[in-house]
Amino acid sequence: MTSNIKIKKIDKDISSIVIDEPQTYNSLSFKNLSDLLKNLKKLDADKNIKVIILEGAGKGFSAGHNLKEVRGLKKKEKYQKLFNLCSKVMLQIIEGRKPVIAKVHGAAFAAGCQLVASCDLAYSTKEALFATPGVNIGLFCSTPMVAVSRKINRKPMMKMLLTGEPIKANYAKEISLINDCFAASKLDSEVLKVAKLIASKSNLTIKIGKQAFYKQLEMPLAKAYAYTSKMMTINMMAMDAREGISAFLEKRKPKWKNK
Amino acid sequence: MTSNIKIKKIDKDISSIVIDEPQTYNSLSFKNLSDLLKNLKKLDADKNIKVIILEGAGKGFSAGHNLKEVRGLKKKEKYQKLFNLCSKVMLQIIEGRKPVIAKVHGAAFAAGCQLVASCDLAYSTKEALFATPGVNIGLFCSTPMVAVSRKINRKPMMKMLLTGEPIKANYAKEISLINDCFAASKLDSEVLKVAKLIASKSNLTIKIGKQAFYKQLEMPLAKAYAYTSKMMTINMMAMDAREGISAFLEKRKPKWKNK
Amino acid sequence: MTSNIKIKKIDKDISSIVIDEPQTYNSLSFKNLSDLLKNLKKLDADKNIKVIILEGAGKGFSAGHNLKEVRGLKKKEKYQKLFNLCSKVMLQIIEGRKPVIAKVHGAAFAAGCQLVASCDLAYSTKEALFATPGVNIGLFCSTPMVAVSRKINRKPMMKMLLTGEPIKANYAKEISLINDCFAASKLDSEVLKVAKLIASKSNLTIKIGKQAFYKQLEMPLAKAYAYTSKMMTINMMAMDAREGISAFLEKRKPKWKNK
CATH class of the missing domain: 3.90.226.10 (2-enoyl-CoA Hydratase; Chain A, domain 1)
Structure with a gap:
């Protein structure tokens, strides 16, 4: 069909x-x-x-x-x-x-x-x-x-x-x-x-962010902070965040691995 | 007084x-x-x-x-x-x-x-x-x-x-x-x-819609969809929705019964 | 340090x-x-x-x-x-x-x-x-x-x-x-x-109001009204509200005690 x-x-x-x-x-x-x-x-x-x-x-x-x-x-x-x-x-x-x-x-x-x-x-x-x-x-x-x-x-x-x-x-x-x-x-x-x-951004970063965005909107403020602090920590432990921050400090373009 | x-x-x-x-x-x-x-x-x-x-x-x-x-x-x-x-x-x-x-x-x-x-x-x-x-x-x-x-x-x-x-x-x-x-x-x-x-609209349709509007605003997204899908089904079973849709398809003005 | x-x-x-x-x-x-x-x-x-x-x-x-x-x-x-x-x-x-x-x-x-x-x-x-x-x-x-x-x-x-x-x-x-x-x-x-x-406003009034503002935002409507009605009653029993209302009715500037 x-x-x-x-x-x-x-x-x-x-x-x-x-x-x-x-x-x-x-x-x-x-x-x-x-x-x-x-x-x-x-x-x-x-x-x-x-x-x-x-x-x-x-x-x-x-x-x-x-x-x-x-x-x-x-x-x-x-x-x-x-x-x-x-x-x-x-x-x-x-x-x-x-x-x-x-x-x-x-x-x-x-x-x-x-x-x-x-x-x-x-x-x-x-x-x-x-x-x-x-x-x-x-x-x-x-x-x-x-x-x-x-x-x-x-x-x-x-x-x-x-x-x-x-x-x-x-x-x-x-x-x-x-x-x-x-x-x-x-x-x-x-x-x-x-x-x-x-x-042009990291796939992984966007995925974490988009999903956290709509979830935190439905939480009261203090809970939203507890939740997103946790998500941001998970994001920080990924390779792309380390690469992105290093690239920024070294004034070069980041190379995303999307993981 | x-x-x-x-x-x-x-x-x-x-x-x-x-x-x-x-x-x-x-x-x-x-x-x-x-x-x-x-x-x-x-x-x-x-x-x-x-x-x-x-x-x-x-x-x-x-x-x-x-x-x-x-x-x-x-x-x-x-x-x-x-x-x-x-x-x-x-x-x-x-x-x-x-x-x-x-x-x-x-x-x-x-x-x-x-x-x-x-x-x-x-x-x-x-x-x-x-x-x-x-x-x-x-x-x-x-x-x-x-x-x-x-x-x-x-x-x-x-x-x-x-x-x-x-x-x-x-x-x-x-x-x-x-x-x-x-x-x-x-x-x-x-x-x-x-x-x-x-x-000029159907009384009944407005009543269902207005009441659902303020209620769904206080629900998380998935629950709001479950609730409004149910309300829309109830609305659909009413005479005015059938009349309204028929009138639209037949290119004429609807006659509301408000039920 | x-x-x-x-x-x-x-x-x-x-x-x-x-x-x-x-x-x-x-x-x-x-x-x-x-x-x-x-x-x-x-x-x-x-x-x-x-x-x-x-x-x-x-x-x-x-x-x-x-x-x-x-x-x-x-x-x-x-x-x-x-x-x-x-x-x-x-x-x-x-x-x-x-x-x-x-x-x-x-x-x-x-x-x-x-x-x-x-x-x-x-x-x-x-x-x-x-x-x-x-x-x-x-x-x-x-x-x-x-x-x-x-x-x-x-x-x-x-x-x-x-x-x-x-x-x-x-x-x-x-x-x-x-x-x-x-x-x-x-x-x-x-x-x-x-x-x-x-x-230039009463400290106490602002304190009650600011704290109630962010709290009521996280409540459903009926609960928000029950909560703020209570807060407004507490506010009303304070000296500054009595002074403020009297000053208004007597067309003079209020003198806040901040209590």
Whole structure:
């Protein structure tokens, strides 16, 4: 069975996952979510890959769930299964060891907006739109808001949820749903620049750091310090930290062993 | 006993609660807090009302507690009772099923600022001022900061708390204490526009979504996803979600049953 | 043994702690961290001091850990001890009873950036730079991110952590890592102005408020209200609250007893 989730090699250690189903606005159907999860896990385990980019083909980034499919499911157990699978994809992005960058060239709606929010970094064109419009079809964006409300403040979040109206890229940047936005002609090169910069760091260091980041956020302050002090000690005992510090003191470029 | 908390019908399914005690700058006395709580509960239970607006009469929105009353209470138990009642009002706004929009045409200070922060959305005039000035009278804004610190970031919050100085509407928007600010002549119509837009959605969908929103915010990520996936499944089994999705696919306007 | 952490009296009730080791860019070595902790505790206990300023001597604010020292430690236990001590300093700032204001006239990197984030308020020059650059030396800024990620939103935080690149003062203000930035010639006077304003309040009120602030942030909403209602009642029973409220009602300046 062919898949509409495709892996595109971008650079020696950077790969892109492309949601390539323009006819459904890259909808997150059962099949697409399941393939997305598989590919995210695959790249996360691939030793040659240091940074993952996530993008959509055609006009937009992703319109969220496939509503035709959703209408046809009918049974409670099937809906539960769909929303659970979608949550698994989002948790994989957060819990994975590698940075995931959303490259958003068009509309990112509902679960599509959730994907953008879940990524570690996100860049878009100036024309891109973001929305949690579930309220318009009687289905509140309850799982998307889990991701988005952890990236932006509550008043702008509530506005998006209650009105369903899209926000523009510039405003999405202002409220920190995305990191930056560029002219459409520059998006590829700007995202590549950031991806390459991150790929030039030690894989191991990034892995330790990314995983510790999301964990400490859920702890009270004193516990977060106890936990990260321990993680930093583990990081310090690795070869790459010793090499990095020596290189810095000797004013030379470090050579990472990624261990 | 007459009440200075009045309900004003704004539209067929939108009502406003007006704090109408200009002579005390709409202070939140025992009586006013208790009437506010009663009216919030009343509108929340009223099947004909979909959106609640909260506003003040006279020069400002609300100056917070009634200091003359506060001075006279004297006993510890009475203070505890006052602050508990005030917290109950704020929790009612958060835990209620209907969106509450603050319409702020003047100063919102101390517990008045807390009211604005507690509302789901907030709009003000360009001239409106916001402050947590308790520090100036030796009584730190400890309960107001619970609401405000959950809407804005910590450094601007600490500045407000430690200096007691008011901030302007434009800056309040920047730090997301409010959603937007307008010329005084436009405030009524702009708030009505947002209220009508929200009132055009399914009551039931909004109820499920609003309640899930504040609950998931207090959960760690994985638990928040488990919880909202369940809520979204419940939402999906309701008639309005089926109608909304069908209407969308059939390119027609949905007809909400609010069930 | 002489110390490079110096206390400078700024005003009758305001003192500054100066990290004065320009030859290491005010690095946070074992010795400096330990002296910083000692001096923070000393000023926090000093009845004549109401506000603490934290600043660096020479070119920058602080470059973070002393990498020469770090390289030499070698043993796991020593690293653990270093990171624990550093966390203790940060927790002292948060848990102390007096407001701490960071005055940042140059680079604040790694644990130096963590110091800025930990302070209740922070002001800098327009030229100041902020970074969590550990990733560049293979040692992720895992403890610094505990402080910074509690002050700014997650997307800009991840950008800083994954790229290691510095951000400028204006942007640091935008994302609320600092409260404001000024021309270098104005930084001293602007910080003094804020410090004096805060020092003019009741010591006791500020102590109750600051400690309640950070505690309530870690509680779910209903518990936060129960806790702060109790703290506000305690605050209300103090002489300064009674004096403050009376002064306000009698339109005169309050005379604080700080009790």
